[in-house]
Amino acid sequence: MTDNTFLPGPRENTVKSANGDVLTVPAGWALLLPGDAALTRRVKTAGEHWIIQEKKGRKVFSRGVWAPADTIERIRADLETERSTEAYAKRKLASARRREKTQTEYVDEFFEAVVVFLDFHSDHAELAQQMARAITQHTTPVGSGTVARTKRIPIEQRAEAAVIAWMRHQTTAYDSMPIPRVKGKRREVRRMLAQHSKGILSQYRRGEFISEDCPLQRALAEITTGEKTP
Secondary structure, X not given: OOOOEEEEOOOOOEEEOOOOOEEEOOOOEEEEOOOOHHHHHXXXXXXXXXXXXXXXXXXXXXXXXXXXXXXXXXXXHHHHHHHOOHHHHHHHHHHHHHHHHXXXXXXXXXXXXXXXXXXXXXXXXHHHHHHHHHHHHHHOOOOOOOHHXXXXXXXXXXXXXXXXXXXXXXXXXXXXXXXXOOOOHHHHHHHHHHHHHHHHHHHHHOOOOOOOOOHHHHHHHHHHHOOOOO
């Protein structure tokens, strides 16, 4: 936590520092809520401000930025004027097209990475394509927060992690499994289920005959028909 980053305070117009001190927001300041990235960015660079963040679990959430109210309103007015111009509209459209192109290319790249990781025998090639499509559609949307969206690991590792996670939720009872609230227990269960999933994948890689009762085939059938298999 930096010198100008605080936690939400216990009372209105207060914030809490990292060491627990409660501070009153300066007179004339206003809270700019999250939602307009450009406005927030410009307010931060305009001068003194307090960033409000709150950690829940492993994630840190922005709760807004305190800054002089006149500064916020001045920058908001400037942005509204800028955004009303034809040049801005053209830049926004071009940016949206670039993002769409980038997303399309990434979806295709991720799909191929999943197929490569699956490495199914030619007898199961069609199933590999079906499975890769299901996983890609589920994990690649922007803002999904899945492992497929991270850039911290190579795409090959993203594909592997996405496959194992998808199988954990689609082919096992993990979502309804009672797991004791013991440190490390959930991780242990996930490792066990991952080994089970890898065992299933190995059968397809070897080209073995797989019955329709296979949990993987049942999961894909449910996705295709939209109905639970008996």
